[in-house]
Amino acid sequence: MSQYQRLLLVIDPAARHSPAILRAAALARASRAALHIAALLKPAAILALFDHKTGAEARERHRLEHRHWLQEQVQRLRGQGVTVSGEVAWADDLLEEILQHVAELEPDLLIKDVQHEPALKRAFLTPMDWHLLRQCPVPLYLVGREGHALPRKVVAAVDPSRPESRHNGLNERIIDAANSLALQCDAELHLLHACDVSSVYLGDAGGGGLTLADLTHELRTTLERAFLELAERYGVPPERRHFILGQPVTVLARFVAEQQADVLVMGRVHRQGLEKLVGSTTEHALYQLPCSLLAL
Template sequence: MGQYQRLLLIINPTLRQSPAIPHAGALATASGATLHIVALVKSLHILALLEEGNRATARAAYLKDQDDWLHDQAQRLRASGIEVTAETAWSDDLERDILDHVTEWQPDLLIKQVQHESLLKRTFFTPLDWHLLRHCPVPIYLVGAQGHALPRKIVAAIDTATDSPQRNELNERIIQQAERLALQCDAELHLLVASDISAEFLGDAGGGGLMLGELTLQLRRDLERSFQRSANHFSVPSERRHFIKGGPVKVLAEFAHQHQIDVIVMGRNQSSGLEKLIGSTTEHVLYQASCSVLAV
């Protein structure tokens, strides 16, 4: 039995070339999971210009068109052996409706296509995907624009900068999720840490008389040792261990592009303070990396 038994896919039915359905279908096939697809349709403001009777007729016809298309997609998945159910509904509050469906269906994984927002819009409004990363109670698989529907290369991105029990537990969950996904999909698993030792961090660390360069080297060695212990614990081959200098977002985006990674598995924490305003590493990777992201 695979690690996923119930998958919930949320789609925008107007994006009919979305890769989300093939990705969900491939994961369902690999894991033997059931798949429930929910097409949430945003209200059409232009319908408000019509007379009330015409408006109701137009709404019903529009929703039926989307529902007919969705059930055709579901039937194609059933023909390939997947147990699929599907529904179409209007939505005036996407975050609330998605989380309500998560509560109702209790999936092992929520699947959704990444919804790209411009930098200007992100400055004033928190993107829907960021809200889901912060509030969804189950792991989220956010489908990117590129990558194989059934992953062939997966990278687990962990953080060894702190040695707290909470951080260690999250790192272990990230690696376990990535390892299980890789086994299920017969994919290649990589482990990565981005080492970004800033001057501000060094200033707080204290050096016991060490010069700045010596302290930087000592800290980096400590981080790498911690990384190697994690890699040894999960028996990651040496050629698939990557300890890279640089900021996490830039490092992950470039690594995913250069190595044709299909999925980055990352952790997500409750955001607070400045991070809640500007977004976490995982949230920003959504817009920098073109592959999919599995947030644990």
């Protein structure tokens, strides 16, 4: 049985060439899952310039235009063998509307196009996709600009250096989800750890006269051993195990580009204080990746 029974796709109906529609339809067809498309409209600011009656009529014409377009997409996908439904609705608070749809439909996966935001804007306002990464209660599939409709190469990004990942089973859940997706799509599964030794606390790594270089080498050896044990446990072939030194976001972005990966599977960690303000590795990687991101 497929791990996916019900998929929720959220789109902006004004973006008629959404890559997420193609990816969601391909995944629904491969997994035999039911797909629901929620086309959410934000009230246009210009409508506020009209009087109440004229504005209401303009809003309804706008909604009906997009509903007609969505009905055409639904009929086309049904003709391709996809079990699909759709709706067009106004969303004064887009985040709240998305989370409400998730609560009501309880999908196995929420699918959405990546909403690219300039770095300057991100410095002042938390991007919508960051809010979803922090608040969405189900796995979140953010569709990037590149990649095949149905994934051919799936990369699971794990981190054996973090104690919380070892204790709460996050690494295992990441591999399980990536492996299930790969099996569903007949894709290759790769395992990756971007090892940034400088960011790991060295206080418990040793001592007794060892130099910093000795400590760094010892820590790297320990982390690589933990990574290989994880790969061995899940039967990942040696040629698909990648232990790479470097800053995580840079390593992840370069690796998926060089490997032409379709999906990178990562974990979401709840942040507090300053970390919540500046964003996590997963949140920053989102805007550097050419491929899609599946976040657990």
